Amino acid sequence: MTEAATTFADWLVVAPLALALLGASLCAMFWWRPLAQTLIGFATTGAMVVIALLLFLRVLSEGPQVMAMGAWPAPFGIVFAADTLGAGLALVTAVIGFLTLAYSIGDQDSDFRRVGYTPLLLAMLAGVSGAFLTGDIFNLYVWFEVLLIGSFGLIVLGGRKDQLEGALKYATLNLLATTFFLIATGLLYGLVGTLNMADLAAKVEAVESRGLVNAISALYLMAFGMKAAAFPLFFWLPASYHTPQPGVSAIFGGLLTKVGVYALIRTFTLIFPLDGGVFNDLLVWIAGATILFGGMGALAQTDLRRVVAFTVVGGIGYMLVGLALSTPAALSGGIFYMLHSMLISTGLFMAVGIAGRIGGGYDTRTLAGIYRAAPVFSGLFLLAAFVASGIPPFSGFWPKVVLVEASITSGKPWLAGAVLVGGFLTTLALARAFALAFWRDSDVALPPSETSHRAFAALVIPTAVIILGATALGIFAGPVAEIASAAAEELLRPAAYIAAVLGGGA
Amino acid sequence: MEPVFALVIGLMFAITVFLFLSRSFVRIILGIFMLSNATHLLIFTAGRLTLEVPPLIPGDAYVPTEAIANPLPQALILTAIVISFALFAFILILTYRTYQEIGTVDVDEMEASEPPARGEGRE
Numbered sequence: 001m002t003e004a005a006t007t008f009a010d011w012l013v014v015a016p017l018a019l020a021l022l023g024a025s026l027c028a029m030f031w032w033r034p035l036a037q038t039l040i041g042f043a044t045t046g047a048m049v050v051i052a053l054l055l056f057l058r059v060l061s062e063g064p065q066v067m068a069m070g071a072w073p074a075p076f077g078i079v080f081a082a083d084t085l086g087a088g089l090a091l092v093t094a095v096i097g098f099l100t101l102a103y104s105i106g107d108q109d110s111d112f113r114r115v116g117y118t119p120l121l122l123a124m125l126a127g128v129s130g131a132f133l134t135g136d137i138f139n140l141y142v143w144f145e146v147l148l149i150g151s152f153g154l155i156v157l158g159g160r161k162d163q164l165e166g167a168l169k170y171a172t173l174n175l176l177a178t179t180f181f182l183i184a185t186g187l188l189y190g191l192v193g194t195l196n197m198a199d200l201a202a203k204v205e206a207v208e209s210r211g212l213v214n215a216i217s218a219l220y221l222m223a224f225g226m227k228a229a230a231f232p233l234f235f236w237l238p239a240s241y242h243t244p245q246p247g248v249s250a251i252f253g254g255l256l257t258k259v260g261v262y263a264l265i266r267t268f269t270l271i272f273p274l275d276g277g278v279f280n281d282l283l284v285w286i287a288g289a290t291i292l293f294g295g296m297g298a299l300a301q302t303d304l305r306r307v308v309a310f311t312v313v314g315g316i317g318y319m320l321v322g323l324a325l326s327t328p329a330a331l332s333g334g335i336f337y338m339l340h341s342m343l344i345s346t347g348l349f350m351a352v353g354i355a356g357r358i359g360g361g362y363d364t365r366t367l368a369g370i371y372r373a374a375p376v377f378s379g380l381f382l383l384a385a386f387v388a389s390g391i392p393p394f395s396g397f398w399p400k401v402v403l404v405e406a407s408i409t410s411g412k413p414w415l416a417g418a419v420l421v422g423g424f425l426t427t428l429a430l431a432r433a434f435a436l437a438f439w440r441d442s443d444v445a446l447p448p449s450e451t452s453h454r455a456f457a458a459l460v461i462p463t464a465v466i467i468l469g470a471t472a473l474g475i476f477a478g479p480v481a482e483i484a485s486a487a488a489e490e491l492l493r494p495a496a497y498i499a500a501v502l503g504g505g506a
Numbered sequence: 507m508e509p510v511f512a513l514v515i516g517l518m519f520a521i522t523v524f525l526f527l528s529r530s531f532v533r534i535i536l537g538i539f540m541l542s543n544a545t546h547l548l549i550f551t552a553g554r555l556t557l558e559v560p561p562l563i564p565g566d567a568y569v570p571t572e573a574i575a576n577p578l579p580q581a582l583i584l585t586a587i588v589i590s591f592a593l594f595a596f597i598l599i600l601t602y603r604t605y606q607e608i609g610t611v612d613v614d615e616m617e618a619s620e621p622p623a624r625g626e627g628r629e
Contacts, residue, residue, distance in 0.1 A: 138582055145589045152596060164604040165616050168531070171597050175538055182586060183545050189579070190552025 010067040012058060013080045013133060015051040016090050017143075019044055020097075020126035027119035037118035041101045044122055048094035048129070052087070059087040060483070064490070064500040066135065074135075074501050075196035081135030081501050084487035085335060089132045089262060092342050095469075096254045097125045099462040103350055104247040106458030117157060121251070124150030131259050135501050137185055137271075138195045140263065144178050144227070151256060154248045155240065166243035173236040177226035184219035191216065198501035200271045201494060217272040217279060224267065227260025230320060231289035234313045238297065241312070242305030242362075246353020249305060253312045254346030258338055261319045265334075269491040274326045283324035288418040291317030295425025299432070304355060304362040307433050308348045311388055311426050315341040321403050321419060325410050328492055332485035333402030339480065340395040343470040344388045350463040351381045355437060357459070364433055369442025377460055378438045384467045385434055387474065389427035395474030396423070398481065511551040518544035531604075531611040535597050542590035546583045553579030 023044025030036040059065055064083040068074055082090070104117065127147025134140050151174075155167045189195055191212055192203040207213050222233070229237040237257065241249055274280045294314025301307045315337065322334015352362070358374055359367045371378040390396025400419055407416035473480055490497060518540055525537030556575040563570050605611050 138585075142585060142589070145593070149593070149596075152593075152600075156600065159603075159607075161607045164600065164607055168597075168600055168604050168616070171593075171600060172534060172538065175593055175597065176541070179538070179541050179545055179590075182542075183548060186545060186549035186552045186579075186582075189549070189582075190554075 010065070012051060012055045013065050013067040013082050016048050016055070016094060017126045017129040017133065019048050019051065020122050020129060024119045024122035024126060027122060028116075031116070031119075032114070034114050034118070038101065038105065041118040041122060042098070045094060045098035045101055045125070048125070049091070049098055052091040052094045052129075055082055056084075056087040056091045059084055060486070064497050066500050075194050075199035078139050079135040079196060079198075079501055080133050081198070081497065082133050083490050083497050084483065085262070085265070085491060086132045088339070088483065088487065089258070089342075090129045092339060093125060093128050093132065093255055096251060096342065096346050096466070097121065099466050100247050100251040100254075100346070102462040103250065103353075103459060104245070106455040106460075107245060107247050107353070115157060116153060120150045120153040120157075122150075124154065124251075124255075126150075128255050128259055132262060135197050136195050137188070137197055137200065137267075140197075141178065141181055141185055144181065144259070144263075147256065147259065148174055148178060151252065155244045155252075157245060157248065160243070163243040166240035169236055170240035173226065177223050177233075180219055180223035180226070184216050184223060187212075187219070188216050196501065197266070197270055198494075198498040201498055204271055213272065214278070217267070220267050220272070221264070221279065221282070224260045224264040225286065227257065228264060228316050228320075229257045229260070229290075229313050230286050230316055231293050234290065234293070234316075237313055238301075238306050238309040241309040241349075242303060246349060246356070249308075250346045250349035250353065253308065253349045254342045257312060257316055258319075258342055261316060261323075261338060264320070265323050265331075265491065268323060269326075269331075270494050270497070274324070280324060280326065283320060284412060284415060287317050287320035287324045288415050289317075290314065290320060291418050291422035292425070295422045295429065298429035299425055301429075302364050304352045304364060304367070304433055304437060305349070307364075307429055308345070308352050311348065311429065312341070312345045314422055314426055315345065315388075317422060318399065318403060318419065321407065321415060322399075322488075325403075325406050325412075325415075326492065327406055327410065328485060328488050329402055330406035330410070331488035331491060332481065333399040333406060335487050336402070336477075336481055336484040337396070337399035339484070340387075340399060340470060340473055343466055343473065344384060344396070347384050347463060347467040347470055348388055350459070350466065351377075351384050354456075354459050354463060355381065359437065364436040367437040368440040370438045372441065378434075380460070380464055380467055381438060382434055383471060385427075385430035387467065387470050389430055390423045391427070393474055393477075395470050395472075395477065395480075398474060398477045399484075402481075507555045507557075508551055511547060511555065515544050515547050515551065518547070529613050531601055531613055531616075534613070535594070535601055538597070539590075539594050542586070542594070546586055546590075549579050549583050549586065553582075 023040055026040050027037040059082050064081055066079055066081045069078040124147050127143045127150055130143035131140055134143060152171050155170055156163055194200055194203055204213060226233040241252055268274050291314050294310050294317055298307050298310035301310060318337045319334045322331045355370055356362045359370050361367055387394040387396055390400050400423055403419050404416040522537045522541040525533045528534060553576040559574045561574040561577040
């Protein structure tokens, strides 16, 4: 047992999720006072942004940061370990959490904020940050459940018929996925006797019976693939993501599937590295199919929210291409796309929520004339559509260039084709949504908006911030690409991470 | 001991699959309950079974002096039981509430959150 005092840097590693849990508990104490909850929510997420930024800068300059719970040395206790990817995602999580709270202020037509919106949101943020920062696979399961519990509460707020039903499907399938995750973890523990991810890396490599290892990694692939909404396990997403409050859809679309992708990246680079085996081929197919089915699904929908839900699915495919090819360049492209997709998915869901509020519905067959009612906001939506489709110089474009190039150099030209066709399908789907709902003139005047100017501003400002943020990601692509390739290098050469956890950690 | 446990766990997984194939949502959530219990037993068995040796360390020693039962799987299962119990309770209430709203637990009839079929206008 080490007696060294825990330093400030160590606390930074757990601070984002500790803050979120603290904020959630405080909000629960002010249950009947939505205003106090909102203020606590802003204070908490604001502090999370600052702390996560400090942590991220520290990881960039000094390498992976580790904190061992209760100073139990690894691999015996639970460790939290932040590397470039984990810390970067925790930062984006905090930013999206803050902006979603701001967006919800304008979402005043129902009293959902009186029934625990803010505490549930903060609890979910705690789960997401915990998942990004933990270094222990059983602990990862616990954070998955924490974020699930928060998201279950959020998805039913409002209690409409389709919401309850969507929530039931969402809850059942996600519960099933986490149970598969738990089964795989139990078997893995039985096989090698450790749960620390850095320790697992060496121990799993030493296991002689590769069949058992492959069976366990197949279970992980299925569990996380379901979470990430990868083909063919994505059907729960478009069946549920369009039902909750727009703000809730936004944060779900931005964060939750990416936790699944993060878990896939973490397990399949650190614990079960892909080295051209059967899972490599399988992931390549899954990635290509996810891109194409996401794009085609988006094209087939008439509900604006479902169009966006399918573009989220398609986006997952690009990240998986990066993982499946497993070269530093490809993985950095996948990580860049992940950052881009977290921001723009949130932004698109937010924008669609506003469009539905202006137009009084989401059906593209009847929705029309939003451009005439709100030209500036329509421009914003068009910008978001450009960013999401990956039209140069916006942020979806650069990672796709990297992914196409990596697919061709890895001898998989059809995968490059899938990336390009998928981008084309997304462009078509979003352009059609814009042409129908925004550009087309309405025969009848739009119903007078019940939203006050202040509430409208509260909705549009966070949406604009996040969409412009995603745009900036493309315009200042150089530094972002550098960070993404640093993260990819770290993942593919995990020696530094393992040394930080097992060697210096305590 | 382990083979007996393995058989029981396998049987529980089989029952889970059978329940999942049902159209009634109540049976599906019972399947989830069965699945999580099977998983708890699986973790317990994966941690190796030891008969009647509590994981106690004598007062004058720093490490156990003889083979003891593995306490870690029990800690893991305790965590998992609490979580799965809470989520089961939630999903049970959610099912009941959904039943109150849409008047059915038949999964084939749950389509309020699906897009309308072609040619059939909705809202």
